[in-house]
Amino acid sequence: MTRGIVLLAHGSRDERWRQPIEAVAARVLADEPDARVACAYMELAEPDLPTAVATLVADGATAIRVVPLFLGMGKHAREDLPHQLDALRQRWPAIGFTLARIVGEEPELVDLLARIAVKS
Amino acid sequence: MTRGIVLLAHGSRDERWRQPIEAVAARVLADEPDARVACAYMELAEPDLPTAVATLVADGATAIRVVPLFLGMGKHAREDLPHQLDALRQRWPAIGFTLARIVGEEPELVDLLARIAVKS
Numbered sequence: 219m220t221r222g223i224v225l226l227a228h229g230s231r232d233e234r235w236r237q238p239i240e241a242v243a244a245r246v247l248a249d250e251p252d253a254r255v256a257c258a259y260m261e262l263a264e265p266d267l268p269t270a271v272a273t274l275v276a277d278g279a280t281a282i283r284v285v286p287l288f289l290g291m292g293k294h295a296r297e298d299l300p301h302q303l304d305a306l307r308q309r310w311p312a313i314g315f316t317l318a319r320i321v322g323e324e325p326e327l328v329d330l331l332a333r334i335a336v337k338s
Numbered sequence: 339m340t341r342g343i344v345l346l347a348h349g350s351r352d353e354r355w356r357q358p359i360e361a362v363a364a365r366v367l368a369d370e371p372d373a374r375v376a377c378a379y380m381e382l383a384e385p386d387l388p389t390a391v392a393t394l395v396a397d398g399a400t401a402i403r404v405v406p407l408f409l410g411m412g413k414h415a416r417e418d419l420p421h422q423l424d425a426l427r428q429r430w431p432a433i434g435f436t437l438a439r440i441v442g443e444e445p446e447l448v449d450l451l452a453r454i455a456v457k458s
Contacts, residue, residue, distance in 0.1 A: 223455050232412035238442030239410060245452035253456070285455045289407055290359060292352035321454055322358030330450050332365035334441055335343050335405045336373070 219314075222254040222279025224270050227287045229259030236263060239287060254279040260295070271306055271313075281314040282306075289322035342374040342399025344390050347407045349379030356383060359407060374399040380415070391426055391433075401434040402426075409442035409451075 223246055227239045236257070243255050254277045258270035265273070267284065274282055284303065288295065303317045321327050343366055347359045356377070363375050374397045378390035385393070387404065394402055404423065408415065423437045441447050 225451075225455060227409065230410060230412040232410075232414075234416070235410035235412040237410070238440075238448065241448045242451045242455065245448055246455050249452055250456050283455075287409055287451060289347065289409065290350060290352075290355035290357070292350040292355040294352075296354070318454075320358075321451060324454055327447075327450060327454065328358065328361045328365055330447060331345075331362045331407060331441060332369055334438075334444055334447065335345060335362065335366050335403075336370050 220252070220254065220278045220280050221250070222256070222271075222274035222277075222282035222313075223250075224267065224274065224282060224284045225255070225257045225287055226267060226284055227257065227259055229261045229263035231262050242287065258284075267302055268306065268309070271310070275310055275313060279313070281316075283316045283318060285318045286320045288320040291320045291322070340372070340374065340398045340400050341370070342376070342391075342394035342397075342402035343370075344376050344378050344387065344394065344402060344404045345407055346378045346380065346387060346404055349381045349383035351382050362407065378404075387422055388426065388429070391430070395430055395433060399433070401436070403436045403438060405438045406440040408440045411440045411442070 225239055225243055239257050243257050246255050254274045256270040256274055258265055258267045303315055307315050345359055345363055359377050363377050366375050374394045376390040376394055378385055378387045423435055427435050
């Protein structure tokens with residue numbers, strides 16, 4: 219099994235907006251040099267999720283985890299993302315896809331954000 | 339000095355979108371019971387930043403830190419937020435205001451997001 223990880227973020231026309239997302243990708247690669255890692259964006263930036271997944275598959279990934287780097291998730295994304303995953307599974311039936319919960323729902327993240335907020 | 343902390347997030351019409359932000363606020367209060375804590379939203383949700391600050395001031399805060407809970411920040415917010423802080427300083431000259439960098443630029447957060455992304 220070759221792991222693929224897609225870091226899925228909202229997106230922005232502004233290149234600097236994407237720097238933290240790309241920093242996370244670089245950090246994942248440093249921690250897991252054998253993983254295939256891609257950033258993807260919901261809107262206003264390239265690539266979108268299917269394009270990022272196609273790149274990872276072409277690069278040999280056989281199990282792909284989509285990690286939504288959202289602090290909050292509204293109804294639209296909550297309903298739309300599982301549909302997008304279904305479409306990916308239909309297009310690449312040999313690939314195992316997993317959709318992680320949004321990072322904002324990780325207790326460790328809530329703890330860290332609180333620590334960042336109170337530090338002087 | 340009585341600390342006030344504003345957790346500033348993008349905002350959404352969807353109540354569930356705001357839950358992680360409110361979870362961070364609850365966690366800050368658990369860690370710092372004497373602090374005054376408020377959530378505020380850039381758009382699509384109430385209160386906005388000036389309203390949240392007015393609440394904290396009315397509640398006795400004398401030094402207020404605004405913490406942007408954004409993973410990425412585009413040109414608009416990057417230019418607009420310092421102006422918003424200037425307006426707050428003019429309106430409440432006796433209050434010490436600090437604008438934190440966005441949480442997406444905190445190395446600890448990048449590390450944690452990478453760990454969340456690789457966990458299976």
